[in-house]
Amino acid sequence: MHRLMVLYPPPEDPDHSRRYYAETHLPLAEKIPGLKGMRYGLDIEAFEGDSPYFCVWEGDFEDEEAMTEALQSAEGQATSGDVPNYASGGAILLHFEAAEQAHYER
Numbered sequence: 727m728h729r730l731m732v733l734y735p736p737p738e739d740p741d742h743s744r745r746y747y748a749e750t751h752l753p754l755a756e757k758i759p760g761l762k763g764m765r766y767g768l769d770i771e772a773f774e775g776d777s778p779y780f781c782v783w784e785g786d787f788e789d790e791e792a793m794t795e796a797l798q799s800a801e802g803q804a805t806s807g808d809v810p811n812y813a814s815g816g817a818i819l820l821h822f823e824a825a826e827q828a829h830y831e832r
Contacts, residue, residue, distance in 0.1 A: 727762070727786050727787070727788070727789075727823070727824040728786070728787045728788070728789050728790045728792070728793050728821065728822070728823055728824065729784055729785070729786055729787075729821065729822055729823075729824040730784065730785045730786075730787065730793055730797075730819065730820075730821045731782065731783070731784050731819070731820045731821065731822075732782070732783040732784075732817050732818070732819050732820075733779045733781075733782055733817070733818040733820070734779060734780050734781040734782070734783075734813050734815060734816075734817050734818075735778060735779060735780060735815030735816060735818075736777075736779075736780040736815050737780060737812065737813055737814045737815050738814040738815070739814070740769075740780065742812065743780065743781070743812045743813065743814075744768055744769075746811060746812035747766075747768070747781065747812050750808070750811070750812075751805070751808055751809075751811075751812060752766070754801070754804055754805045754808055755783070755785070755805050757801045757804075757805075758785070758796050758797075758799065758801050758802050758805060759795075759796050759799050759801060759802075760787050760788065760792040760793070760795065760796040761785050761786070761787065761796060762786040762787060762788065763785070763786045764783065764784060764785045764786070765783070765784050766781065766782060766783040766784070767781065767782050768780070768781050769781075770782055780815065781813075786824065790821070790823075793821060
């Protein structure tokens with residue numbers, strides 16, 4: 727599984743960003759071909775000091791090639807092109823091979 731992570735620094739208008747992200751941007755992201763799953767969080771907090779991020783999004787793809795094709799698709803481009811509409815602080819994209827998660831009995 728290959729994971730795309732998008733980190734969003736704080737926007738100028740958090741209320742607008744929160745609303746637009748949930749109502750408009752996430753429905754666009756759901757249409758990206760090859761997307762196996764996604765998760766996000768808003769109002770990110772740091773354990774100490776101020777958080778450098780307001781929002782985080784993660785999307786899972788079969789492999790890096792599938793992710794690249796998805797981002798180059800019309801749906802991927804529409805999603806990417808929508809970012810300036812709510813993310814005045816920009817966005818940082820990272821990607822990596824997601825490791826299997828171990829399960830522990832307690």
